[in-house]
Amino acid sequence: MRLFGKKIKTSRILIYLLIVAITILMLLPFVWMLSASLKLNREVFEFPIQWIPPHPRWENYLDIWTKIPMLTFVFNTAKITIIVTLLQLFTSSFAAYAFAKLRFPYRDVLFLGYIATIAMPWQVYMVPQFLFMREIGLYNTHWALICLQAFTAFGVFLMRQFYMSVPDELCEAARVDGMSEYQIWWTIMLPLSKPALSTLTIFTFVFAWNDFLGPMIYLTKTELKTIQIGLRMFISQYSAEYGLIMAASVVAIIPVLVVFLALQRFFVEGVASTGIKG
Template identity: 55%
Template sequence: MDGTRVSGRAVGRAVGRVAGYAAMAVVCAFILLPFVWMVLSSLKPNNEVFMVPVRWLPSTWHWEHYAQIWTKADMGTWLLNTVFFAVVVMLLQVATGSFAAYGFSKIAFPGRNTLFLVYVATMAVPWQAYMIPQFKMLSVIGLNDTRWSIILLQAFGAFGVFMMKQFYDTIPDELAEAARLDGMSEFGIWARIIVPLSGPSIAALAIITFTNTWNDYMGPLLYLRSPDLYTIQLGLKTFISQYDADYAMIMTGSVLSVLPILVVFLLGQKQFIEGIATSGMKG
C-alpha cells in the first residue's frame, strides 16, 4: 500500500511538471510569435507582408533588405545616437543610484527613512504630470535640441535607488563600520567594499536602464529636433512616414531596432536574474 502511494505521488509530480512545462512553452510561443512574424516579414516581398490568409514563410527570401535599408535611411546615425544615450544614461544611473542607495542604507542621518519614502514615492507620479515644467526649465537654460537634455533628464532615477537599497540592506553593516574604524571615507567604502559585492544587482539595473533608454520615444520626441540627433525610435517614425507602403522595409528597420536589446539581455541574463533575486524584488 505504501509503495502504491509513493508511486502515485511520483506520477502526480511528473504529470504536474510536464503540465507546467507545457504551459510555459505555450506562453513562450505566444510571446515570441510577433517577433518571429516581424523577422519573417522583413524577408518577404512587400505584397506578402499582410497577405490574407497569413503566409508565414516568404515565397522568396529577400536578405538584401538588410543592406538596402542603410541606403534608404540614416540607420547608422540613429543607432549610434541611441547607443550613446543608452550607455551614458546607464552608467550615470548605476553610479548615482548605487551611491544614493548606499547613503540611504548604510549612513544614519535624521529623517533618512522619511526622505527615502518621499523619494521612492515619486515613482508613482506619471511623467506626463511634470513633463511641461521640465520642458520649460530646459528651454530656459538652453538645453533643448542637445544631447544634454536627454542625459540630464534620465541620469537620476528613484527606481535604481530603491532597487540597489534593497540589496544593500542585505549586506552586514559591520563591514562599513569596520572600514570607518580603519579611517576609510564613505566614498571609499562604497567604491571599494559595497560595489564589488553588488555585481548582479548592478548588472540588473544596468540592463533595465539600457532597455528603457533604448526604447524611449517621448523624451527624444520632445527635446530633439535636429535629424543628426535622432534616436532609432524617432528615426523609424520618420522612415515610416516616408515609406509608409514599404512594409517589408519597415519590418527590417524594426528588427534592427530590437536586435541590440536582445543581444544585451542574452549576454547578461544570468546576472540580471540573479540581481533581481538578490535585491528582493521577486514576484
C-alpha cells in the same frame, strides 16, 4: 504512493506544457517581425501567413541604411543609452549607499518621498519639465535626454534593497581601519553589488534604447534623432514601407538582446537578492 507520484508527474508535465505554450505565444510577434523583414511590402499582411518567405528579400537590410540616415540614428541612440546607463549606475549606487548605510536626520522620510515619485506618471510633469529644459538652453540637444534620465528613483530603490542585505559589520570594520565612506562604497560595496548593478544595467539600457516620447519631444533636427524616431521616416502620408520598418526593428533590437544575454546570469540573482532585506 504510486498514484500520488503519477499525479505529481502529470501536474509537472502540464506545467511544462503551459510554460512552452506561453513562451511560443510571446515569441510569435518576434518571429513574425523577422519574417516580415524579408518580404516585399505587399507580402507582409498576406493571409495565411508565410512564416518562411519563398523569396527572401535580403535587400531590405541594405535599403534601411540608404533610405534614412540609419547609421547616425544608431550612433545617437548608442551614445545616449551608454551615457545614461553609466550615469544611472553611478548616481543610483551612490545615493543607495547613503540611504542604506549612513545615518543622517530624516533619512527614511527623504527616501520614502523620493521613492513616492515612482507613482507619479511622467505625463503629469512632462510640460513643466519641457519648459524648464527649453529655458536653460538644452532643447534640441542630447543633453536634455541625458540630464532627465541620469537620476532614477527606481534605481536607488533597487540598489538600496541590495545594500541592505550586506552586513553592517563590513562597513563598521572598514571604518575602524580608517577607510572613508567613499572608499567603502568604491572598494567594498560596488564589487559586492555586481548582480544588482547588472540588473539595473539591463533595465536602464532597455528603457533608454527604446525611449520614443523623450526624443520625439526634445529632438527635432534629423542629425540628432534616435533610431526609434527614425523608424517613423519609413511612414509617409499615404503609405508605409513595412518590410523596411521590420528590418530596421530587427537591427534595433539586436543591442538589447546582446546586453541581456551578456548579463542574464546576474539578472535572476540580482532580482532575488534585492528583496532579501527591506
